[in-house]
Amino acid sequence: MESRETRVLNVSWRIRSIRGVHKPSPQVAFAAVLAVVGIVGLVIWGKVSKPLTLQDADVPLSLPENGEVDPRFQFLSAFQTARIPKAPRFDPPLGTEHSALVYNAQKFWEMNNKRGGHHTGDDLNGIGGMNTDLGDPVFATADGLVIYAGEPSPGWGNLVVIAHKTADGRTLHSMYAHLHRIRVSIGSLVARGGKIGSVGTANGYYPAHLHFEMRASDGVDIGAGYAMFPLNRLDPMGTLNSLRNAAADDLSPSPLGKLLRK
Numbered sequence: 001m002e003s004r005e006t007r008v009l010n011v012s013w014r015i016r017s018i019r020g021v022h023k024p025s026p027q028v029a030f031a032a033v034l035a036v037v038g039i040v041g042l043v044i045w046g047k048v049s050k051p052l053t054l055q056d057a058d059v060p061l062s063l064p065e066n067g068e069v070d071p072r073f074q075f076l077s078a079f080q081t082a083r084i085p086k087a088p089r090f091d092p093p094l095g096t097e098h099s100a101l102v103y104n105a106q107k108f109w110e111m112n113n114k115r116g117g118h119h120t121g122d123d124l125n126g127i128g129g130m131n132t133d134l135g136d137p138v139f140a141t142a143d144g145l146v147i148y149a150g151e152p153s154p155g156w157g158n159l160v161v162i163a164h165k166t167a168d169g170r171t172l173h174s175m176y177a178h179l180h181r182i183r184v185s186i187g188s189l190v191a192r193g194g195k196i197g198s199v200g201t202a203n204g205y206y207p208a209h210l211h212f213e214m215r216a217s218d219g220v221d222i223g224a225g226y227a228m229f230p231l232n233r234l235d236p237m238g239t240l241n242s243l244r245n246a247a248a249d250d251l252s253p254s255p256l257g258k259l260l261r262k
């Protein structure tokens with residue numbers, strides 16, 4: 001004789017059997033719950049956090065996560081720093097040695113509302129205006145070591161950075177942007193007055209001109225051409241004039257230039 005409870009259980013078991021549902025063992029149920037929790041957890045984790053990479057850690061930006069060192073961001077090695085030559089004299093980078101035939105179309109630290117910041121350099125142009133200076137030679141402002149030569153972004157175009165050691169021991173960088181052509185490579189020594197490239201338009205972004213900067217910096221960080229804070233930017237032509245160390249009619253070439261030609 002079946003009790004009432006037994007009958008109910010038997011009926012319910014029969015119904016499950018007919019529907020093809022079997023009661024899972026506790027171990028299988030536990031594993032299934034774990035799997036569901038794991039999948040939900042992974043989905044949430046993926047939504048709230050990007051995968052960790054080496055660049056998330058406290059490491060220099062130049063550390064190559066994949067492939068090569070990025071020369072747009074790097075501190076100079078002790079060896080590179082030791083190779084920076086003394087620069088006893090500075091000359092303007094465009095026009096003649098005393099900057100004839102050149103005008104400054106956008107001076108350092110002028111506010112540019114369209115670009116949302118102060119101009120971090122001087123925009124030097126040939127006096128003909130517009131593209132008449134396209135292809136004109138750009139000169140190294142002083143003896144130095146090329147620490148960047150390349151195209152950091154389309155807006156910058158071709159760009160060169162040269163490190164100089166001033167007579168009073170400071171390391172300064174000169175930067176030449178929007179170039180049509182580059183004639184030097186990273187690691188080469190250049191002499192004041194040596195041709196390092198030519199005036200360009202940064203891939204047609206601007207009428208031809210030379211965006212020229214002077215920076216007090218230990219490493220390369222190209223950054224932007226407009227900023228709200230001066231950062232390491234110096235007044236380019238003002239700095240150059242303070243370091244010029246030559247009379248206006250003194251056109252003597254760099255002794256380093258003579259050495260490099262040999």
Ligand SMILES: [Zn+2]
Nearest residue numbers: 121122123211
């Ligand atoms: Zn500029």
